Amino acid sequence: MAQQHGIIVLFDVENALRTRSLDGNTYWFDNMKFLGSAGVGTENLVTIVPGTYFLDGSQATEQVLNWLPAALGSIPPTVPRNYLAEQERADDRRTLEELAALSGESGVSTTDLKRLQRRIGKHARKPGGGRGLTEAKLLDVTGKTTSSAGAYNYPAPVITDITGPAVTEKIIYPAQYGSPDMIYDGWYWAATVDTSRPGVYPYTVHVQLHELVERNDELIWESVDLACESSLKIISDPKRNGFTGAGLGVLPLPPVPAAG
Amino acid sequence: MPPKNRQSERRPTRPVTITAVVDPVAALASENLDDNLYLYDTNRAAGSTGFGTPALHSRVRKGDTLLWNVIPLECETYVALTDIEIDPRIAEPTRKVYPGTDIAFWTAEVKQDLTEPVPYRLSFLLGTVSTPFTPTARPALAGPAAEGKEGR
Incomplete structure (x- = not known):
């Protein structure tokens, strides 16, 4: 299976709660800038999904994406x-x-x-x-x-759904999964990508932020549901070896370890 | 609006947090931290500028508590903020850890109001490389009046 790509979304929770909007209050990252992702670190990330074909033109494996939300200042x-x-x-x-x-x-x-x-x-x-x-x-x-x-x-934002053209056009199949990984609380959103149809596909991430309000002498977590957008760019470049830049083959390791 | 004084006790507030998002794998592969360091702070409403670049200008006031922390884009690669060099008349950052963990953050109090931006230098340790990485671009602390009213 191809390596999974993580998409990290950093939320300026304080500003988002104040303006009741995620416009200008999200920063998106994936670690695929070297493969062609654009807008890394801004709210206009276009995540590249390359390596969808083998050099002989046959279909390679699907790509898996994970979404990981985090709160700025937490x-x-x-x-x-x-x-x-x-x-x-x-x-x-x-x-x-x-x-x-x-x-x-x-x-x-x-x-x-x-x-x-x-x-x-x-x-x-x-x-x-x-x-x-x-x-x-x-x-x-x-x-x-x-x-x-x-x-x-601020508690970490919680993703509640992923929708939009990328989903309705059956490019991604997002779902929430359980995981033993405690870093993300045992829950994360992931999707497999249909890599056979190159193009740019926007999608919407629905998130729940939490605001602390005082009511009847009690502090209560009030949930605030907001949404933000990003997109995937699926290209038909052949898969290549990250070390050599050429087609898939053996890794460029010497058959015998260097002496000394 | 001045904060409400409850029982003559100063109410604690959140520090101004400056977060360094680092792509350690890309920085190690290219030996270039500048292109793989994204700085943000929680003071955008006060006029901080340069978000998502290594040259973040954070708007601060005398008495503000600052907190620097790190988010690596690759959780399996080690990233740590090892040093902050800044004019000690402005701030003296100290390293602390989240209690019960070995994950560090740095904190400092702004000692005086600033009339012009004060650049500072961040150093990071990445992976198993023992020499710290320092970006060429400098982030800075800036006072409320330092850069006019632009940059919102």
């Missing part, structure tokens, strides 16, 4: 996704230990209590009956407890 996706849950638990444990240590003979000072209250932080809930994030403690962008609605770490 804890980066290299930090495992269960990091926030682990931090929350570790923080609660420390608070409990310190609370137990407070019950000394000299009584409990209000300063200590206030400090611990701050450490307990705030929990944000999901709206009643609605879809959204599970209840969790608010952490800031470095993983520390916060109770400030101006400091919390």
Whole structure:
């Protein structure tokens, strides 16, 4: 199977929530610039899908694409996704230990209590009956407890669907898959590409962002559904060896390792 | 609008985050980081410019907390921000890690309002190469009045 291509979408969540639009608030990447992807790092990415034929003209394998969303200004996706849950638990444990240590003979000072209250932080809930994030403690962008609605770490955007001409014309077959890879929370969107029809095919990614709102003295994750667009460019260039630039064959390795 | 003072306590806010998106495989293959480094910050509404280039100009004010972090395009290749060189009268970045991990970020406080852009230098370690990569283009910190009102 051909190598899978990752398409990373970086969302300026703060601006997107403020303007209620993803226009100008997404930055798209794939690591296929050397093969001809255009607009890498901008909101106008055209992802190249080359290598669809063998040199003899016969059809090569299909391409697989993965979409990986990330929030700008948040804890980066290299930090495992269960990091926030682990931090929350570790923080609660420390608070409990310190609370137990407070019950000394000299009584409990209000300063200590206030400090611990701050450490307990705030929990944000999901709206009643609605879809959204599970209840969790608010952490800031470095993983520390916060109770400030101006400091919390934006949750990673969640892709909810992929639609558009590329889908209706049956160029891509997108679906959400489960994965043991904790970096992306065990879920990711992927698609196989019909590489037999060269052309440029736009598609729309539907995402859910999460905004923290205060309602009835509670903090609630309100989901905000938005959409953004990109496109695929399928070309009929033959597959080639990435090392030699020529057709597929053996890798340019010496039969015997160099001496020394 | 000034922030609300609750119990005379300063409410914490998000830092201005400057994120370096790096394509480590392309940078290693071409030995050129400039074409494979994309800088962004969370202050576009305040007028930051140069998004998606290695010459990002971030609009900052005295007292702002800055945070630099890295997103690699290839999660199987090592990328780390190893150094930030900037005039220490403006900011003194320090390296920290996300608690419980070995993934680093850098943070600093802006010490003074800037009248003109202050360039700085970022260095990255990529893959297993022991010499840091430093882009030729320089990102900069800029004050609110430094570049007029253009560039929104």
